[in-house]
Amino acid sequence: MTLRISIAAFCIENETVNVVETLRNQRQYSRCEIISQEGSIGAARNFLAENETPNLLIIETDLVGNPLFEELESLASVFDPNSRLMLIGQENDIQLYRQLIDMGISEYLYGPINEDQLKNSINELYADPEAIDLGRVIACVGARGGAGSSTVAANLAYTLGQQYLNEVILVDLDLCFGTAALALNLQQRQSISDALAQPNRLDDVLIERFMLKYNEYLSVVAAPTVLGSDYEIPLDAFDIFLELVRKMSPFIVLDVPHQWSPWVSEILLDANEVLVTAYPDLANLRDAQAIFERLMEKRNVDEPTRLVLNRVGMAKGSEVGPKDFEGATKVEPTLNIPFDPKLFSVALNNGQSVAEVSKRAKSTKLFSELATIVSGKMKAKQQRSGQGLINFMKSKK
Numbered sequence: 001m002t003l004r005i006s007i008a009a010f011c012i013e014n015e016t017v018n019v020v021e022t023l024r025n026q027r028q029y030s031r032c033e034i035i036s037q038e039g040s041i042g043a044a045r046n047f048l049a050e051n052e053t054p055n056l057l058i059i060e061t062d063l064v065g066n067p068l069f070e071e072l073e074s075l076a077s078v079f080d081p082n083s084r085l086m087l088i089g090q091e092n093d094i095q096l097y098r099q100l101i102d103m104g105i106s107e108y109l110y111g112p113i114n115e116d117q118l119k120n121s122i123n124e125l126y127a128d129p130e131a132i133d134l135g136r137v138i139a140c141v142g143a144r145g146g147a148g149s150s151t152v153a154a155n156l157a158y159t160l161g162q163q164y165l166n167e168v169i170l171v172d173l174d175l176c177f178g179t180a181a182l183a184l185n186l187q188q189r190q191s192i193s194d195a196l197a198q199p200n201r202l203d204d205v206l207i208e209r210f211m212l213k214y215n216e217y218l219s220v221v222a223a224p225t226v227l228g229s230d231y232e233i234p235l236d237a238f239d240i241f242l243e244l245v246r247k248m249s250p251f252i253v254l255d256v257p258h259q260w261s262p263w264v265s266e267i268l269l270d271a272n273e274v275l276v277t278a279y280p281d282l283a284n285l286r287d288a289q290a291i292f293e294r295l296m297e298k299r300n301v302d303e304p305t306r307l308v309l310n311r312v313g314m315a316k317g318s319e320v321g322p323k324d325f326e327g328a329t330k331v332e333p334t335l336n337i338p339f340d341p342k343l344f345s346v347a348l349n350n351g352q353s354v355a356e357v358s359k360r361a362k363s364t365k366l367f368s369e370l371a372t373i374v375s376g377k378m379k380a381k382q383q384r385s386g387q388g389l390i391n392f393m394k395s396k397k
């Protein structure tokens with residue numbers, strides 16, 4: 001997910017300034033305020049005397065031994081202890097590393113550093129336990145209206161809850177024509193638009209009031225059923241809202257409307273997972289391709305964008321095959337959900353998930369597979385490499 005911190009870097013080498021500058025072009029850091037300039041501890045001290053300490057201060061130094069410690073001491077008087085300091089130095093010495101960490105320095109890197117080392121170190125610093133506790137955001141969007149994206153969102157949300165015995169919040173972001181509450185036969189009290197209209201009043205208690213409970217695990221934040229005159233929702237409202245719900249539940253499934261407004265694209269770019277649901281025809285193929293082009297370019301590489309083909313077999317003979325979709329979107333479809341009008345219409349009429357209608361249906365099994373795939377619980381924790389002196393030395397052996 002996108003990091004929101006301020007970073008100021010004071011570097012001796014032009015190269016290091018350039019490495020810091022590369023952060024600007026990356027989605028993950030696009031919300032960071034980044035200042036980078038030439039200089040070292042002295043320049044940082046002057047900066048801090050006049051400015052608030054950034055969340056992360058990066059300093060490159062060529063000092064060693066006592067002079068280094070003296071300079072660092074003098075920085076301490078202006079450094080806000082809630083911030084973090086990353087030092088890039090000249091000595092590859094484990095003793096020094098320990099001493100610096102003891103002093104409260106968050107990270108020491110042995111220069112020159114490259115882009116990956118810097119990114120890994122920052123990610124490590126800010127991927128603290130609190131961040132790990134944040135819910136996983138899975139955004140579902142249709143290549144075209146009617147492809148079945150809301151159906152996928154609701155069934156996925158239900159299945160995630162059952163499979164992991166964990167809370168799931170399904171958020172209907174189709175602000176005008178949302179169907180999530182209807183599909184699960186829930187009587188809506190207040191809609192998400194009411195909540196989003198006044199983002200500064202939002203908190204978890206208020207959001208709880210908007211949530212409809214489907215079962216022990218699944219709650220739904222519904223969309224309005226009445227068309228409002230204007231839904232002028234401030235852009236940052238979605239940010240604030242998502243930040244809150246991510247603290248409330250380990251899984252957040254978003255039913256995102258098929259439109260390309262600024263807030264929709266922000267949500268799709270930021271989500272941990274995006275599921276694009278398409279019906280296998282030419283119009284969907286073209287639109288899926290456009291969506292993938294936009295998203296793949298900007299989304300973080302470790303946050304997948306997946307393609308789900310749905311209603312497969314509805315018009316046999318005239319449908320476009322998975323290979324063609326793969327050619328257009330550059331991703332292999334994750335799933336092919338068959339056209340099963342009986343099952344899906346019974347589910348819709350009952351206000352249930354397909355799993356509750358039929359445990360043995362092929363689609364039920366597929367939603368279970370999909371839940372496993374997007375849960376983020378499959379892959380072992382990613383090994384990070386290259387950051388920190390200790391790791392650096394290990395990798396040199």
Ligand SMILES: Nc1ncnc2c1ncn2[C@@H]1O[C@H](COP(=O)(O)OP(=O)(O)O)[C@@H](O)[C@H]1O
Binds near residue numbers: 142144338339
């Ligand atoms: N695999 C399927 N087989 C049969 N009907 C389906 C299937 N998937 C979705 N539907 C039906 O298609 C209709 C449109 O689905 P919906 O999820 O509302 O589409 P979207 O949100 O993409 O506009 C709904 O009536 C739904 O029950």
Ligand SMILES: [Mg+2]
Binds near residue numbers: 151
């Ligand atoms: Mg929909």
